Amino acid sequence: RDPGISLAYGVNFAASGAVSVVGTFFTLWIVTYGTTQGGLTSAGALAKAGMIMGISQIMGLVASPIFGVLSDKIGRVRTVSLATGLTALVFFCSLLIINPLQGGMILLGLFVGFTQISGLIAGGALVAQRAPEAVRGSVMGFYGFCGALGIMLAFLLGGWLFDRWMFQGPFVLVAVLCAGVALWSLVVDRILKRKAE
Secondary structure, rough: OHHHHHHHHHHHHHHHHHHHHOOOOOOHHHHHHHHOOOOOHHHHHHHHHHHHHHHHHHHHHHHHHHHHHHHHHHOHHHOOOOOOOOHHHHHHHHHOOOOOOHHHHHHHHHHHHHOOOHHHHHHHHHHHOOOOOOHOOOOOHHHHHHHHHHHHHHHHHHHHHHOOOOOOHHHHHHHHHHHHHHHHHHHHHHHHHHOOO
């Protein structure tokens, strides 16, 4: 019944999928391309992937406090809009990468690392604010369940897209999910504004 809580469930679904895709398919993309088309050994491809993943994770640490502060400064729902919109944009940019062994992949890794965690921070702040005290445990439990569903979808459908469509398939999947949540958050923002008036 609370559109803000429903939105938080959607954010956790999409954001958990984003984190899973980065953790699994970013490395797999580099290693698969490096060993099949890039002329690298498995060890060399893994080393390249490890370097980019390290950069990505550092950017995640930088983003966490930023989106926490934004949740307090501009509001929870608007931070969700910003986080999911940026995530959608950055993950769609994976389509611009033809050779993941070149410098563009490092740039993508920077932005992917920055945005991947943003939805989890924004969604967590939103659900913590809106969950009624009497049913807080139930709300948080279902919030976690939605995240688990997002991880399952990212692994199952993302893996199928990686094999059957293109290496960027899992990233496009997350981009579509996050774009949908970003649009949803704009609607929720209007609803909550009307209720507050």
